[in-house]
Amino acid sequence: MKRAIIVVLDSVGIGELPDAKDFGDVGSNTLVNIKKVRPQTEFKNMSALGLGNIQGEDIYLLGKTDAPQGAFGKMAEKSIGKDTTTGHWEMAGIITAKPFPTFTKTGFPKEVMDAFEQAIGTKTLGNIAASGTQIIQDLGAEHVKTGYPIVYTSADSVFQIAAHEAVISIEKLYEMCQIAREILTGEYGVARVIARPFVGENGNYTRTKNRRDFSLPPTGTTILDLAKEKGLNVTAVGKIEDIFEHRGITRADHTTNNNEGIEKTIFYAKEEFEGILFTNLVDTDMIYGHRNDVEGYAGALEYFDSKLPEIIAQMKDEDILFITADHGCDPTTPSTDHSREYVPLLVYGKKVKAGVDLGVRKSFADLGQTISDYLGLNARFEAESFLNEILM
Numbered sequence: 001m002k003r004a005i006i007v008v009l010d011s012v013g014i015g016e017l018p019d020a021k022d023f024g025d026v027g028s029n030t031l032v033n034i035k036k037v038r039p040q041t042e043f044k045n046m047s048a049l050g051l052g053n054i055q056g057e058d059i060y061l062l063g064k065t066d067a068p069q070g071a072f073g074k075m076a077e078k079s080i081g082k083d084t085t086t087g088h089w090e091m092a093g094i095i096t097a098k099p100f101p102t103f104t105k106t107g108f109p110k111e112v113m114d115a116f117e118q119a120i121g122t123k124t125l126g127n128i129a130a131s132g133t134q135i136i137q138d139l140g141a142e143h144v145k146t147g148y149p150i151v152y153t154s155a156d157s158v159f160q161i162a163a164h165e166a167v168i169s170i171e172k173l174y175e176m177c178q179i180a181r182e183i184l185t186g187e188y189g190v191a192r193v194i195a196r197p198f199v200g201e202n203g204n205y206t207r208t209k210n211r212r213d214f215s216l217p218p219t220g221t222t223i224l225d226l227a228k229e230k231g232l233n234v235t236a237v238g239k240i241e242d243i244f245e246h247r248g249i250t251r252a253d254h255t256t257n258n259n260e261g262i263e264k265t266i267f268y269a270k271e272e273f274e275g276i277l278f279t280n281l282v283d284t285d286m287i288y289g290h291r292n293d294v295e296g297y298a299g300a301l302e303y304f305d306s307k308l309p310e311i312i313a314q315m316k317d318e319d320i321l322f323i324t325a326d327h328g329c330d331p332t333t334p335s336t337d338h339s340r341e342y343v344p345l346l347v348y349g350k351k352v353k354a355g356v357d358l359g360v361r362k363s364f365a366d367l368g369q370t371i372s373d374y375l376g377l378n379a380r381f382e383a384e385s386f387l388n389e390i391l392m
Contacts, residue, residue, distance in 0.1 A: 004371040005269060005277045005321045007311070008088065009304065011285035013328020013341025014074055015056045020340045023082055025328070028339035030289075032058045033332040034298050041298045045308040046323065049346045055360060056342070070348035071390045073358030075324065075366060078382075082340045083156045085191040085215055087326025088243045088280070090364035092222035093372070093381040100157030100191040100216075104129040108151070108159065112188055116151075119179045126150045131336060132207065133291065136162050136198050140205040143167065149176060155337040157191040159184055162207075165197050170210050173197055181214040189216060192242075209256035211286070213242035223368045224248025224276065226377035232275030237264050240278045250275075258283040258300055262307045269314035276371070280326075289329030290336050297331045312348065320349040320374060320390075322367060352390045361386070 013030035020026050035041050036058075043051060047063030050072030079086040079096035086096045103109075107127040117123055123146070125139045130152045136143075139150050143164060150162040159180055163173045173195045181193045193214040198207045218225075225248040227234050234250045238261045241252035253268075255261040258281045265279045281304060288297035315321060328341030345358060345367070361367075365383035372379035373387045 001272065001274045001316060002318045002375055003274060003277060003316065003320070004374060005265070005311070005315070005319055006091070006279065006367075006371075007265065007321070007323050008091075008278075008280045009284060009301065009323065009325050010084070010280055010282045011289045011327060011329035011338065012301065012325040012344065013330065013339055014054065014059065014325075014344045015342050017076055017340050017342060023340040024335070025082070025339040025341070028328055028330040028333055028341055029058070030328045030330040030339065030341060031344070032061060033330055034294055034301075035061050037294050037332050038298050041302065043301060043305040045305045046346060049323075049348055050355070051344060051346060053357065054344060055357070068355045070346055070354060071352055071356035071358055071386075072347070073345045073361060074342040075345050075361040075364050076342055077327070077340070078363040078365065081157075082327045082338045083191055084213075084239075084285075084326055085157075085243060087343075087364065088240070089218055089222070091324065091326070091367045092218075092224060092244070093365050093368035093379055093383070094218055094220045094222060095363065095365060095382050096219070101188065102155065102157050102190075103153050104155055107153065109188070112183060113151070115183050116180055119183065120149070120176050123148045124151045126152045129153050129155070131290075132160065132162065132196055136196075136205040136207070137203070140164065140198070140200075141202045144202070149173070158194055159190050159192075160194045160196050162196040162198060164205070165199050165208060165210070170195075170197055174212055177212065177214045191216060211256070213239055215243055215245045217245040218247060221379070222248055223371050223375075223377060223379060224278070226372065226379055227275050227375060230375075230377060232375065233273040234276045234278070235268050235273075236278050237261050237268070238280035238282055240280050243280070258304065262304060262311070266307070266310050266314055269311060269319070275375070285329050285338075289331050292331045292333075292336055294331045315349065317350050320347060320352060322347055322371075324364075324367065347390055351392050353392055356390055358386050358389060
């Protein structure tokens with residue numbers, strides 16, 4: 001009964017990619033820079049698997065060991081982008097050659113906003129690139145007064161709609177997002193439309209955990225599609241179901257924070273099934289990375305590290321655990337946006353060779369190809385499997 005357990009530590013990069021300068025990300029190194037700013041940071045369980053043995057400048061600071069218990073390496077993103085969608089799609093087998101459109105400088109075009117406002121029957125506020133936590137402070141009072149939703153974007157390919165839960169219900173906000181998703185296609189086809197509900201009073205508005213992403217459907221076949229077609233179980237924890245627009249998934253558990261996501265990963269790992277367990281742990285990105293909160297970021301990772309033995313304890317004889325990330329978001333740099341970085345790759349299982357250096361993979365899709373080969377999915381991705389390197 002073979003299973004692939006994938007845990008995505010959202011935004012946990014491990015060093016700038018060679019083309020980082022094209023994305024304004026020179027100097028980004030999420031994990032290592034956190035360690036340098038906060039020297040007491042320690043990931044003893046991930047380090048035991050080989051985290052500090054990964055090739056790269058100063059990565060040894062994360063805790064190099066003489067006898068790694070797992071296989072280890074890092075992956076380069078072949079897709080043109082540094083966002084959630086391209087990262088997850090690539091690890092599932094899809095290379096995105098053309099970047100999703102962004103609207104950082106000018107906001108969304110008049111024809112888009114006119115169509116959206118006509119469809120929802122109300123005007124909007126904002127339509128600028130902004131910090132999500134700041135824009136609700138700036139426009140929250142006017143939103144409460146008028147009932148107009150707040151629209152904003154960022155350096156990522158996103159159309160975000162913020163609304164106070166007492167002004168626009170969660171259900172209505174999701175409906176608005178679905179309308180926007182249907183409008184935003186073609187040249188305006190942003191990767192994600194995101195619902196950003198908030199609560200509170202003027203001067204003290206806070207976002208809630210009722211965020212929901214509305215993604216474009218994957219542009220190609222993924223390991224999730226192939227596993228489902230084969231009759232295997234594909235369990236998605238966290239925002240995985242949204243990223244893949246609910247495709248290729250047999251069971252979804254939309255957890256809203258890391259602690260819940262970790263507990264559900266442990267819960268599902270206890271079950272007897274064959275297939276894929278795919279978890280995204282979002283807090284490092286959403287709560288800490290975008291707010292340049294080094295202390296919070298490190299704490300969230302240390303908590304995951306402390307729970308890693310519990311995940312491993314539930315693994316069956318033929319399970320393979322893959323720990324990785326989808327992009328970077330270095331909280332130590334002035335930028336609050338994602339960063340173009342390599343991502344770590346840790347692999348563990350009872351049938352996985354210990355101490356294997358997987359080197360620098362040319363694509364996140366190497367992960368998808370490896371899982372396809374292990375589960376017999378017959379994928380033919382633009383990637384190179386490392387299955388033969390890790391199996392005993």
